[in-house]
Amino acid sequence: xxxxxxxxxxxxxxxxxxxxxxxxxxxxxxxxxxxxxxxxxxxxxxxxxxxxxxxxxxxxxxxxxxxxxxxxxxxxxxxxxxxxxxxxxxxxxxxxxxxxxxxxxxxxxxxxxxxxxxxxxxxxxxxxxxxxxxxxxxxxxxxxxxxxxxxxxxxxxxxxxxxxxxxxxxxxxxxxxxxxxxxxxxxxxxxxxxxxxxxxxxxxxxxxxxxxxxxxxxxxxxxxxxxxxxxxxxxxxxxxxxxxxxxxxxxxxxxxxxxxxxxxxxxxxxxxxxxxxxxxx
Amino acid sequence: xxxxxxxxxxxxxxxxxxxxxxxxxxxxxxxxxxxxxxxxxxxxxxxxxxxxxxxxxxxxxxxxxxxxxxxxxxxxxxxxxxxxxxxxxxxxxxxxxxxxxxxxxxxxxxxxxxxxxxxxxxxxxxxxxxxxxxxxxxxxxxxxxxxxxxxxxxxxxxxxxxxxxxxxxxxxxxxxxxxxxxxxxxxxxxxxxxxxxxxxxxxxxxxxxxxxxxxxxxxxxxxxxxxxxxxxxxxxxxxxxxxxxxxxxxxxx
Numbered sequence: 001x002x003x004x005x006x007x008x009x010x011x012x013x014x015x016x017x018x019x020x021x022x023x024x025x026x027x028x029x030x031x032x033x034x035x036x037x038x039x040x041x042x043x044x045x046x047x048x049x050x051x052x053x054x055x056x057x058x059x060x061x062x063x064x065x066x067x068x069x070x071x072x073x074x075x076x077x078x079x080x081x082x083x084x085x086x087x088x089x090x091x092x093x094x095x096x097x098x099x100x101x102x103x104x105x106x107x108x109x110x111x112x113x114x115x116x117x118x119x120x121x122x123x124x125x126x127x128x129x130x131x132x133x134x135x136x137x138x139x140x141x142x143x144x145x146x147x148x149x150x151x152x153x154x155x156x157x158x159x160x161x162x163x164x165x166x167x168x169x170x171x172x173x174x175x176x177x178x179x180x181x182x183x184x185x186x187x188x189x190x191x192x193x194x195x196x197x198x199x200x201x202x203x204x205x206x207x208x209x210x211x212x213x214x215x216x217x218x219x220x221x222x223x224x225x226x227x228x229x230x231x232x233x234x235x236x237x238x239x240x241x242x243x244x245x246x247x248x249x250x251x252x253x254x255x256x257x258x259x260x261x262x263x264x265x266x267x268x269x270x271x272x273x274x275x276x277x278x279x280x281x
Numbered sequence: 282x283x284x285x286x287x288x289x290x291x292x293x294x295x296x297x298x299x300x301x302x303x304x305x306x307x308x309x310x311x312x313x314x315x316x317x318x319x320x321x322x323x324x325x326x327x328x329x330x331x332x333x334x335x336x337x338x339x340x341x342x343x344x345x346x347x348x349x350x351x352x353x354x355x356x357x358x359x360x361x362x363x364x365x366x367x368x369x370x371x372x373x374x375x376x377x378x379x380x381x382x383x384x385x386x387x388x389x390x391x392x393x394x395x396x397x398x399x400x401x402x403x404x405x406x407x408x409x410x411x412x413x414x415x416x417x418x419x420x421x422x423x424x425x426x427x428x429x430x431x432x433x434x435x436x437x438x439x440x441x442x443x444x445x446x447x448x449x450x451x452x453x454x455x456x457x458x459x460x461x462x463x464x465x466x467x468x469x470x471x472x473x474x475x476x477x478x479x480x481x482x483x484x485x486x487x488x489x490x491x492x493x494x495x496x497x498x499x500x501x502x503x504x505x506x507x508x509x510x511x512x513x514x515x516x517x518x519x520x521x522x523x524x525x526x527x528x529x530x531x532x533x534x
Contacts, residue, residue, distance in 0.1 A: 009364060009373040025407065032404040040392050117388035118381070119364035120405050188305050275367040278360075279300065 026121040034131040052136035060088045090209035092140030103129035104179020160239045180266035184273040188280045208233035228255040287340035295371035298332040331357040333513035344490040346500030349510035380455025387446035391435035424448035439466040461493040
């Protein structure tokens with residue numbers, strides 16, 4: 001028998017502590033949903049999760065061909081490593097962010113059958129993309145390590161690799177922020193969900209994945225100053241490729257502050273909308 | 282509603298549930314905006330009160346049959362009690378754990394196997410891996426689907442998936458059992474088996490039952506009182522025979 005249970009159902013927004021408590025009790029749900037989503041993702045596929053092993057390669061090859069061979073863009077590698085690696089290190093983090101955000105933005109629509117038939121913690125659904133996208137992320141990181149070893153440029157990597165943890169954490173916060181805002185706002189009016197792909201493509205151009213902060217002209221430096229994703233790409237390249245780390249402390253603080261502001265906004269939107277989700281699905 | 286010695290297990294106070302009738306589109310968006318900026322002006326969206334200022338207490342051990350015409354608010358009330366949808370006004374206090382099976386497709390994911398769906402559903406009801414393993418075989422045996430446990434639900438017939446859904450619902454721990462039109466699609470034999478199980482469980486464990494059905498015999502068999510709803514309001518609460526008489530008269534039957 002389950003332990004004694006008292007529940008009050010009203011129209012009021014729940015407090016943050018209630019939501020956190022519910023997430024703590026939803027551990028089994030999150031694990032089950034993530035495992036089942038993984039199974040569903042690879043059902044009737046030949047390559048299974050290995051699809052993620054090849055995808056970033058092809059994606060980077062195309063961008064590398066367009067930017068290096070056709071547009072002749074110089075990413076200032078000083079001949080230490082091929083341009084391909086510069087783009088690849090950026091795309092591994094970008095793909096985790098973009099895939100998680102896109103998948104999160106549709107979690108309610110994707111799980112509408114569950115949501116309409118049984119009460120499940122609404123926030124639990126947002127963990128599924130974050131957990132499942134760890135597979136391509138880890139595969140990408142292993143790929144980078146293998147390539148760096150091949151090119152013999154992994155000096156000091158063992159010490160710097162621990163800096164990846166805060167970088168991954170920041171990526172999780174950013175993708176959750178975007179995913180939450182789009183998912184919650186698009187339940188009633190689905191216009192936003194339709195524009196997420198274009199929004200992300202636009203954001204990619206200003207994210208530091210395709211160029212480093214040092215290449216941005218002075219009058220456009222504000223883009224890098226305010227965009228938290230520059231911290232992720234610049235730090236990743238410093239960790240993996242020993243690129244110079246040009247981000248100042250005040251830039252880091254401004255990027256973290258902006259991340260925090262948007263994260264708080266996303267939580268407020270989630271609190272305001274969660275009670276009506278099932279009525280609008 | 283029950284013997285005064287019994288403990289209130291569900292308290293419903295001034296419960297109201299309003300649904301928007303018209304589609305969410307440019308017109309409704311314009312109306313939403315108008316409502317925000319012209320606060321005195323009432324929005325031009327169309328609404329319906331599925332539950333209208335309903336107040337009710339249900340006591341421990343009650344076996345309540347919920348009856349009424351289509352659209353009287355039965356399923357909405359069940360969805361609120363199950364926590365699926367929130368009230369528009371008023372409140373519901375649940376003083377114990379709820380297990381529910383609502384009409385239709387249940388929360389199965391059709392591409393997943395029966396095993397995965399059972400595990401997932403048990404997790405939704407708060408059961409961890411150990412507790413799920415404990416009742417897993419009982420659920421499978423009761424649903425009579427031992428040979429199809431690794432088969433995706435999409436290959437199950439409607440009856441088979443409903444049998445599995447019922448088996449899960451009645452084996453998951455919960456003092457308040459909420460069932461809405463659960464016997465659709467299933468054969469007579471299995472219906473009798475479930476009825477017997479529910480009866481035994483209610484008596485031996487002192488559970489509270491709320492059952493929605495249009496089947497008069499089923500309600501008379503399992504419930505000791507009925508709640509008749511009409512346009513979201515209570516029309517009658519009391520003995521089953523009297524409740525059905527009023528229901529028949531109001532339906533001109």
